[in-house]
Amino acid sequence: MSDAASKTDTPLVVAGRTLNSRLIIGTGKYKSYAQNAEALVASGADMITVALRRVNLSDPTQERLVDHIDPKKYVFLPNTAGCFTGEDAVRTLRLAREAGGWDLVKLEVLSDPKHLYPDMEETLRATDMLVKEGFDVMVYCSDDPVYAKKLEAAGACAIMPLGAPIGSGLGIQNSVNIRLIIEEAKVPVIVDAGVGTASDAAVAMELGCDGVLMNTAIAEAKDPIGMARAMKHALIAGREAYLAGRMPKKRYADPSSPLAGLI
């Protein structure tokens, strides 16, 4: 949030790294890496999630992500998408560390492909393993305040509860839990997954989240570049509203014009 709009705020810091934006975007599902790169610029984000996959040996000349998005300009956050055990996740991130040369990673250990809900027992175990190997681990997790505390105790550098199932675009389903997690956490809380449109991202920020991570909401919008820009503004609006402090909700109307002096 480098925009002039935010004069009183401090930037988001994750594991000692200062980010200029509270928006983190994924790089999956775009029509092309070129469109992805354009959306990234429009979003103002400076951290992106990336996956690690086998090189296509039959076509070594095919387009690469790093040809379009410069790892020197943006913070690449390797994920463990598709991993279902702690060991898979650790193996993947060791390779990611070798590929990229950095220790900041996103851990996600999934369970059933139908809902892609995190397997929290495995997630906690993998967090512990990765922290011991010297990784800075941002952890995708359920919106369970008890597990969030356990992850933080295990050394997670950011807690990233889902707002709704990955790719569903349903918006924040359990704002009570998200708020409880935020109140308890001493590390950044970033809503990861579930955002569908700008107002969903604003809601997350109004709850007091430190950031939002999204992919599908931008990539599958009719105009991904336009949606990336909208998300940038949504995060700024939500953050500023949180800092400003909303008015209390009331049961009845309260006129804005004075009643005294009526003719």
Add this chain to the structure above:
Amino acid sequence: MSRIEVTVNGETRSVPADLTLTGFLELLELDPRKVAVERNLEIAPRSQYDAIKIAAGDRLEIVQFVGGG
């Protein structure tokens, strides 16, 4: 020149014997700066590519960053 069989990304390939990992990546036309290699479930550090010799039966995984959420 003798040849050996190795498994790369799940596929069996016949390659010349006595290749280093650097030579192996060249054979596959891959830029070593843009990939990471796991050999027999162990990370192959980039600084060791010239020293690592490909052996018969090696199981290699060559990966790169791709788009993901």
